[in-house]
Amino acid sequence: MFLMRILLQFPEGLKAGALEAARKLKRKGHEVVISASPCYGACDVAFSEAEAVGAEKIIHYGHAPFRLRVKPRIPVEYVEHRARVGCEPALKKALEDPDFRKCRRVALITTVQHIGQLAEMKRFLEKGGKKVVVGKHGPLAAYDGQVLGCDPGSAVSAEGKADCILYFGGGLFHPLGAALACKKRVIAADPFLRKAFWLDGERERYLKRRKGLLMAGVSARRFGILVSVKPGQLSLEPALRLKKRLEAAGKEAAVLVSDRIEPEALENFRSFDFYVDTACPRLALDDWGRFGKPVMALADAELPVSLLEKAKK
Amino acid sequence: MFLMRILLQFPEGLKAGALEAARKLKRKGHEVVISASPCYGACDVAFSEAEAVGAEKIIHYGHAPFRLRVKPRIPVEYVEHRARVGCEPALKKALEDPDFRKCRRVALITTVQHIGQLAEMKRFLEKGGKKVVVGKHGPLAAYDGQVLGCDPGSAVSAEGKADCILYFGGGLFHPLGAALACKKRVIAADPFLRKAFWLDGERERYLKRRKGLLMAGVSARRFGILVSVKPGQLSLEPALRLKKRLEAAGKEAAVLVSDRIEPEALENFRSFDFYVDTACPRLALDDWGRFGKPVMALADAELPVSLLEKAKK
Numbered sequence: 168m169f170l171m172r173i174l175l176q177f178p179e180g181l182k183a184g185a186l187e188a189a190r191k192l193k194r195k196g197h198e199v200v201i202s203a204s205p206c207y208g209a210c211d212v213a214f215s216e217a218e219a220v221g222a223e224k225i226i227h228y229g230h231a232p233f234r235l236r237v238k239p240r241i242p243v244e245y246v247e248h249r250a251r252v253g254c255e256p257a258l259k260k261a262l263e264d265p266d267f268r269k270c271r272r273v274a275l276i277t278t279v280q281h282i283g284q285l286a287e288m289k290r291f292l293e294k295g296g297k298k299v300v301v302g303k304h305g306p307l308a309a310y311d312g313q314v315l316g317c318d319p320g321s322a323v324s325a326e327g328k329a330d331c332i333l334y335f336g337g338g339l340f341h342p343l344g345a346a347l348a349c350k351k352r353v354i355a356a357d358p359f360l361r362k363a364f365w366l367d368g369e370r371e372r373y374l375k376r377r378k379g380l381l382m383a384g385v386s387a388r389r390f391g392i393l394v395s396v397k398p399g400q401l402s403l404e405p406a407l408r409l410k411k412r413l414e415a416a417g418k419e420a421a422v423l424v425s426d427r428i429e430p431e432a433l434e435n436f437r438s439f440d441f442y443v444d445t446a447c448p449r450l451a452l453d454d455w456g457r458f459g460k461p462v463m464a465l466a467d468a469e470l471p472v473s474l475l476e477k478a479k480k
Numbered sequence: 481m482f483l484m485r486i487l488l489q490f491p492e493g494l495k496a497g498a499l500e501a502a503r504k505l506k507r508k509g510h511e512v513v514i515s516a517s518p519c520y521g522a523c524d525v526a527f528s529e530a531e532a533v534g535a536e537k538i539i540h541y542g543h544a545p546f547r548l549r550v551k552p553r554i555p556v557e558y559v560e561h562r563a564r565v566g567c568e569p570a571l572k573k574a575l576e577d578p579d580f581r582k583c584r585r586v587a588l589i590t591t592v593q594h595i596g597q598l599a600e601m602k603r604f605l606e607k608g609g610k611k612v613v614v615g616k617h618g619p620l621a622a623y624d625g626q627v628l629g630c631d632p633g634s635a636v637s638a639e640g641k642a643d644c645i646l647y648f649g650g651g652l653f654h655p656l657g658a659a660l661a662c663k664k665r666v667i668a669a670d671p672f673l674r675k676a677f678w679l680d681g682e683r684e685r686y687l688k689r690r691k692g693l694l695m696a697g698v699s700a701r702r703f704g705i706l707v708s709v710k711p712g713q714l715s716l717e718p719a720l721r722l723k724k725r726l727e728a729a730g731k732e733a734a735v736l737v738s739d740r741i742e743p744e745a746l747e748n749f750r751s752f753d754f755y756v757d758t759a760c761p762r763l764a765l766d767d768w769g770r771f772g773k774p775v776m777a778l779a780d781a782e783l784p785v786s787l788l789e790k791a792k793k
Contacts, residue, residue, distance in 0.1 A: 201736050202737055205745045215709065216738065237532070403533050419499070421512070423516035424515055438499045
């Protein structure tokens with residue numbers, strides 16, 4: 168009847184092309200089922216859906232291959248996507264920036280959707296008088312120069328040889344992740360907004376908020392430790408270890424598990440006055456405003472927890 | 481270290497008691513992980529989450545045991561919940577209703593959270609001069625007199641012996657489901673609003689909307705067939721069959737799979753001008769306003785589809 172039943176999965180921005188992709192696979196003799204769930208990244212592979220519908224393969228569009236934290240139960244084919252947006256207007260804006268003009272050596276980072284333009288960006292920046300460094304990628308990214316919100320490796324490995332870091336791409340999640348992991352300043356050249364801006368303000372706001380969270384964490388009574396079951400986010404053991412440490416320090420703690428972490432659903436517990444996020448760093452970096460309570464990344468939680476442990480002794 | 485790792489799952493209204501339930505189980509020596517996902521019914525058992533965190537058991541609070549459509553991969557213990565709300569004020573309102581006063585024989589239906597008060601309701605109505613009939617439950621409910629939004633069996637089996645049907649409980653989903661499945665009129669006695677009201681208006685509005693949907697379905701070009709992977713909702717084969725029939729009738733159709741069906745995520749496809757719901761009847765009954773496009777229950781889709789098939793011949 169059909170060659171193979173395949174589940175197609177698209178990030179939100181590519182869902183509009185789903186029907187066309189399905190048509191092509193159908194013509195090849197496959198039976199296609201489309202995932203209608205929101206998909207947030209390469210970490211977010213729909214194994215559960217694929218198993219439920221008996222799919223023999225997942226085609227995951229838009230993201231580069233990713234090191235999952237679970238054994239893939241079904242083969243996954245990653246079909247990367249390259250954005251069709253010119254790089255020159257935004258880079259030009261960067262080159263006009265007075266502070267960026269003072270930087271001779273630039274570490275260039277971007278996301279997978281622009282990685283195909285890396286050579287073009289490099290040439291353009293070199294024509295503008297820059298020496299461009301492309302760093303070795305971290306454990307989760309697939310390409311040198313590529314960063315993920317959860318893997319700023321390409322920035323970290325290059326910053327030593329650069330005066331500043333240039334992020335090419337949209338959004339704040341990726342460049343802020345790099346800005347927090349690096350000592351060098353980060354400038355973002357956004358091809359969608361055709362703007363260039365430094366991340367200093369965002370970085371400072373985050374660090375200030377984190378300082379405030381430290382106090383909130385020390386005085387909190389009931390900790391909700393957020394765990395996502397997404398195959399690239401699952402971090403159960405660290406969550407359980409943190410729970411034990413908090414309990415030993417006299418606090419109440421619960422491990423809260425879901426696929427997507429949803430502030431609205433967490434509110435219904437009416438129990439927790441502090442959340443620790445073990446899932447996607449975006450929650451504490453970008454989405455914290457949606458939680459009615461403080462939310463801190465697991466990596467940042469070490470300090471308040473060790474303070475609590477010392478206070479208990 | 482611990483006896484058993486258990487995943488606890490609560491509907492939204494009971495999440496506030498989650499931490500207390502976790503404490504009790506911890507005291508008995510268990511390791512507890514709490515599902516933070518929204519839970520919409522007995523159909524919504526978190527096997528995927530339980531497997532991801534290595535839970536050996538799920539305790540599912542609030543709902544009665546339910547006939548799932550998949551083989552349970554992990555044992556599920558259902559802990560039912562009884563609402564603490566008196567039945568007399570709302571029943572009194574019903575007894576004061578002029579149309580209800582004319583009904584001598586009443587088929588009494590309710591949800592699992594009030595099923596423990598069935599005898600008390602019966603006595604109160606009998607004191608009010610009624611003959612009360614409790615119908616045999618349908619295939620998905622667990623108790624005689626109990627209805628689910630997807631199983632009005634207790635109403636259907638009793639209506640022949642009654643002049644009208646009295647639904648005791650909150651919301652519109654359950655009584656509207658009964659009103660659509662039965663010929664007899666349905667009155668709802670809502671203990672939370674302390675009100676009684678007939679479902680006639682809602683029923684008529686639904687039937688009118690369904691008539692409009694029929695036209696929309698016949699002229700639609702691209703059908704999205706909605707399938708949920710929730711263990712009690714999964715209905716893949718009927719969805720695939722419908723897809724084939726629509727394609728044979730010259731329409732384009734895709735099976736769209738997710739755990740929760742979310743109108744906001746569906747919008748990103750920008751492709752479908754008509755949805756057929758094979759998952760929870762609530763989507764077409766209660767939540768249709770959130771979809772930017774017509775959404776029709778699978779059971780109702782037979783008519784437009786057969787019209788399309790005839791037109792093709």
